Amino acid sequence: MAKSSNSEKLYRKAEKVLAGGVSRNTVFRQPYPNYANSASGCYITDIEGIERIDFANNMAALIHGHSFPPVVDAVIEQLRKGTAYTLASEIEVAFAQHLIKRVKSFERIRFTNSGTEAVMAMIKASRAFTEKAKIAKAEGSYHGTYDFAEVSQTANPSNWGKIDRPSSVPLAHGTPVGVSKDVLIYPYNDIERTLAILDRQAGQIACVIIDPVPHRVGLVPGNDDFIRAVYDWTRRNGALMVFDEVVTFRVNYGGAQQKYTVQPDLTSLGKIIGGGFPVGAVAGRADVMKVFDPHEKSLLLPYSGTFSANPITMTAGYKAMEYFDKTAVKKLNALAQKAVSQIREVIRLADVPVSVTGAGSMFRMHLRPTPPTTYREAYQSKEVSDVVKELLDFMYYKENVLMINTFSCMLSTVMTPKEIDRLTEGLHRAFVELKP
Ligand code: PMP
DSSP, X not given: OOTTXXXXXXXXXXXXXXXXXXXXXXXXXXXXXXXXXXXXXXXEEETTSOEEEESSHHHHXXXXXXXXXXXXXXXXXXXXXXXXXXXXXXXXXXXXXXXHHHOTTOSEEEEESSXXXXXXXXXHHHHHHHTOOEEEEETTOOOOSXXXXXXXXXXXXXXXXXXXXXXXXXXXXXXXXHHHHTEEXXXXXXHXXXXXXXXXXXXXXXXXXXXXXOTTTTSOOOOXXXXXXXXXXXXXXXXXXXXXXXXXXXXXXTOGGGGSSSOOSEEEEEGGGGTTSOOEEEEEOHHHHGGGOTTSTTOSOOOOOTTTTOHHHHHHHHHHHHHSOHHHHHHHHHHHHHHHHHHHHHHHHHTOOOEEEEETTEEEEEXXXXXXXXXXXXXXXXXXXXXXXXXXXXXXXXXXXEOBTXXXXXXXXXXXXXXHHHHHHHHHHHHHHTOO
């Protein structure tokens, strides 16, 4: 990070025009962010000319890495035919057909431009369908930047309250009080406490949102008994069970929901289904999705979006998902398993109190000897997060490995055991070097 670096110079300009010098808080780094120049496959090159292995894949959004040739070719062809029409197009129908074939619970789909919008549309659809206002979400979980979905995102020991009744902590100063009032917070995977919390507001809840492998809760999969208990509760109480699979859709051919004995009423999607372009979608039961249907005499939920289902995203997403077939999913998940077992071996050899959680092609490391099972266990104190930052900087600047800032990796199908070896060897050096 030499003072004269290109990134520093660029950041000095950025500070004067972008709030905080960045467009996304996730790229912010002290003392300044490093800037990308180009990327190809599973490698990304910065503006100093340094190439790194990319285990972040644009925050889990790239399932085939960068500039995947079949996506590039299809998009170039589509670019020549137009990028956004006022009219609907054939490709959105074909892509919707593809997604509906993949997943049992999908009967109808609406595309959006981001995961945030997808979650918002899903919450609004649940309210319109049930005619109820409240929602429930897991403590600490991230579901994008819609006010209601943001509640409890910053839950920490100073504000999270008793575990029997976790606080509905608003994200920002200025969030209307009504928002927190209408969002119940439940402790993930804790059946007894969750049902007691839901029972207290029974009759008023539109939906219970579940991320089947919530990143900020510790990247621990929801267990089947928990999912089933919530599902049964929603059946008894006229509410919907909705899944946020914006990240987790990569876990299996039919998303993380594939492995459960009950299926969600609605699902929000995003990230990988855009093939590298901005995207989101809400999918689910035909009768619920009718709230969006303009045939309905009393249309419940007018929902649009200038760039929703634009042909570039639809083309890229469809191509990416076609290539993410059952064989590709299996191969990718096996590579992730190999990575996790190599990392566990490195942890043992370096003799450090680190554990690993994850599912499918994603995994996360925690600076604690046993894997966390709750948000409160996964929560990082300032001291712990400072060490995580040091480890990430070591990996980034010394080992030339880019990871997600939660100390997580999201693999892509273009990776091979070679990249996994570089990751694990780098981690070994990082653990040994930074051992207290
Ligand atoms: N839900 C989950 C689980 C997410 O992780 C994210 C983004 N990381 C979102 C929703 C929001 O998606 P987007 O950033 O595309 O708005």
